[in-house]
Amino acid sequence: MPTPDETDHTTQVAAPPGGRLLAAAKRGAEHLLWARVAVQRRVEARRGHDVSRPVPTAVPPTAVLDSEVMWRTAVEQASRLRLPLHRDLPKNWDALGAVGAVLSLVDDGTRTARVMDAGSARYSPVLPWLRLYGLGSVPGSLLGINLEFGDEVRRDGVVFRHGDVTATGLPDGSLDAITCMSVIEHGVPIEAFLRESARVLRPGGILCVSTDYDQAPPDTAGRTAYGSEVRIFGPQEILELLAGAEACDLELVGDLSTSDSLSHRERPVHWKRVGLDYTFILLTFRRR
Structure with a gap:
């Protein structure tokens, strides 16, 4: 069961994408995930x-998801590391790359990043996953922001609040x-997002971005x-x-x-809802 600091009285700012049934399913997945994390972390x-x-x-920190074998390899490693999997299995590929980049490029061993x-x-x-690696013991050091969030919510010490990735x-x-x-494929102004990311990162800090991608994007x-036209990035x-x-100044x-x-x-990713096959790309940048 959620602990007292995990009680959620959130009023959504934006309508739940995918409808109320999908929102309810996501809410259930959220509570199960964080209950597991809290118990597993203590044990x-x-x-x-x-x-x-x-x-x-x-x-690796920067890569294109080349095949189904690659995301299955990531799923296998995440399972061996006792990390709870995303139910949409290919999404574990970029998440594992991002977590690996955070731990190897900016964590100094104190888990205070x-x-x-x-x-x-x-x-x-x-x-x-970062919480299971020991990050987040410093209050406010793990933060999630989204325009859909309303009142601040805490899950095992992680703060989730309303926020704009460009401001x-x-x-x-x-x-x-x-x-x-x-995220960035869903109508995010790329230039403003990059400028804001560079502003709030310390020198040497990193930005890990994944997005839908294809070498020859489908129509x-x-x-x-999610309130915007579907976008799949191409090479250009x-x-x-x-x-x-x-x-x-992001290298x-x-x-x-x-x-x-x-x-x-x-094209190892299939988005059933819109009937498209494509892949993912993961990009990691270091702030100069």
């Missing part, structure tokens, strides 16, 4: 397992890392989701995003300069 702390859990390595999940969902895996209201240089999983005309749009990030961690670096053999 593992007593046994010392949080110290022994290795940093995930299956997904300040991380914001931009466009967060309370049932998505990044913040629960967070956070102080300059106040974060060590930002994750943003499968999405007439398809809408990714190159434009990289240039925009560079202009904001790519990894290399997408080779001729085949933005290609993929398969």
Whole structure:
């Protein structure tokens, strides 16, 4: 059962995407997830397992999801690491890459890194996984923001509140890392998002972004989701995003300069709701 600090009296600011039944299902998944995290974290702390859990390595900080084998490998590693899986299994691929990047690039071993999940969902895996790795013991150091959120909600010490990824209201240089999983394709103004991310990251901090991608994007005309037209990024749009990030002093961690670096053999992601097949791309940037 939720602890007292997890009591939720949220009034949604935006209508729940997908309708009330889907919203109820997500709410149930959220409560089950955080109940598991709270119990597992306490049990593992007593046994010392949080110290022994290795940093995930299956997904590099910057990569294109090339095949079904790649996301299945990520799922297998997350399972071995005792991390609760996202029910949409391919989404564990970019989440594992983002968590690995946070732990390997900005965590100094003290588990005090300040991380914001931009466009967060309370049932998505990044913040629960970081909590299981021991982050979040410092009050307010794990934060999720979303325009759909209303009143502030806490889950096992993680804060979720209303917030705009292009205008967070956070102080300059106040974060060590930002994750943003499968959000920017839903009508986010990319330039404003990159500028705001660079502003709130400390020098050396990282931004991990994933999005829907295809080397030859399918036609999405007439398809809408989450209040905006469906968008699947193509290679040229990714190159434009990289240039925009560079202009904001965000340097790519990894290399997408080779001729085949933005290609993929398969389209291992299927979005049943809109009838599209495509893949994901994960990009990690370091603030200069």
